[in-house]
Each structure stands twice: as C-alpha cells, then as structure tokens.
Amino acid sequence: MPTVPTADEILDRSFRRAAKKMAEKNNKERANTDFVRAVGAAVHDRLVYIIRGFPEFEDLPPFYREMAEILFGIDRLKQSLGAVGWAAKHTKMVGNQLVLQSRKADDTLVVRKRAVARLASMVHQIDKDLRFLNEVRNVLRKLPNIEDTFTIVIAGYPNVGKSSFIRRVSSAEPEVAS
Incomplete structure (x- = not known):
C-alpha cells in the first residue's frame, strides 16, 4: 500500500511536473496551456494511484475486513476513498475545461492562475480524507500477515520420538518447548 500524500504534497509534485513541461516550451501561450493540462493530469493520476493502492474491502479475508471495521469503520474508509475519487474525476474535468478556455483566451496566464x-481548492477540500487514508495505511501495514493454512501439533509424553518423527516426515526443524 503506497504512502498517501497530503494535499500540499500532491500539489507540489504536480506543479513541479508541470513546470518542467512548461520550461521546455518557447511559446508562452502554449506553455500556459500545457501547464494547465499537465497539472490537471498529474493531480488526477496521483489521486487514482491512491485509490488503486487500497484493497477492495469486500474481497478481503474476514479477519482483515473485521479489523478494518473495528479500527476505522469500512463505511468511513469508503467515504474517504469516494471523496478522493470525486476529486480525481473533477480535477480531470476541470483541467480539460480550462485547457479549452486557455486556447480561446486572450491572456492564458489568467486562465492558468484560475x-x-x-x-488546489479541490485537492485541499479532500485533505482530511487524504490524512485519514494515510493513517489507515500506516495501521494496516502493521497488521500481521494471517494466511489461511493448516497447522499440525505433535504432542505426547517425553522421549517418545516426536522430534524424530517431524525430522523424518518433513524438512522442518522441530521446535522443542522448554
């Protein structure tokens, strides 16, 4: 599960990515349009990456599903993931709309600032959800890995050959309790 960045971290990363693309352009009008497109795409991509980093809670084994419910509430998790999904969808839409506006605008710098x-407003709107999801991620990472495998216990009186039996039928090293 990847780290969930804060709103400011997402924006900083997106602006840096867009600034690199803008620096490559000679035409300032075109550079502003490409900046808007790059910021919108970078924010959208990062938010989608966050959503995909979380498991589908219905598909989790019962132990993990119940732990998530007890620790955080699956409804709250879904609500936060839904908010991030909303922001991803709308940042892409707004980015595309503003790219179209900047193509028709006399001053693309004004459109770029808008x-x-x-x-930034949309991403800051979900900052609490991003922080919550990062907290969830930090706790879920620390949960033990429970596999649905069987365990065999060999019990008996002392010196009857329990360890010898285990050595012969498997490659395991017997664990002897003191």
Whole structure:
C-alpha cells in the first residue's frame, strides 16, 4: 500500500511536473496551456494511484475486513476513498475545461492562475480524507500477515520420538518447548 500524500504534497509534485513541461516550451501561450493540462493530469493520476493502492474491502479475508471495521469503520474508509475519487474525476474535468478556455483566451496566464486555484481548492477540500487514508495505511501495514493454512501439533509424553518423527516426515526443524 503506497504512502498517501497530503494535499500540499500532491500539489507540489504536480506543479513541479508541470513546470518542467512548461520550461521546455518557447511559446508562452502554449506553455500556459500545457501547464494547465499537465497539472490537471498529474493531480488526477496521483489521486487514482491512491485509490488503486487500497484493497477492495469486500474481497478481503474476514479477519482483515473485521479489523478494518473495528479500527476505522469500512463505511468511513469508503467515504474517504469516494471523496478522493470525486476529486480525481473533477480535477480531470476541470483541467480539460480550462485547457479549452486557455486556447480561446486572450491572456492564458489568467486562465492558468484560475486553473491552479480551482485544482488546489479541490485537492485541499479532500485533505482530511487524504490524512485519514494515510493513517489507515500506516495501521494496516502493521497488521500481521494471517494466511489461511493448516497447522499440525505433535504432542505426547517425553522421549517418545516426536522430534524424530517431524525430522523424518518433513524438512522442518522441530521446535522443542522448554
């Protein structure tokens, strides 16, 4: 499960990515349009990556599903993931709309500033959800790995050959209790 960044971290990373693309352009009008497109795409991609990093809670084994329910509440988790999904969808839509506006605009810098403000507003709107999901991630990572395998216990009186039996029928080293 990947680390869930805060809203500011997502925006910083997206702006850096977009600034690199903008620096490559000679035409400032075109550079502003590409900046808006790159920021929208970077924010969208990061939010989708966060959502995909979480498991489908219905598909989890009962132990993990119940632990998630007890520790955080699956409904709250789904609500936070839904908020991130909403932001991902809307950042892409708004980014595309503002790219179209910047193509028709006389001053693309104004559209670029408007785009940055709207995208930042949407991402900051889900900051509490992002922080909650990061907290969930940190706790879920520490849960033990429970596999659905069988265990055999060999019990008996002392010195009757329990350890010898285990050595002969398996490659395991017998664990002797003191």
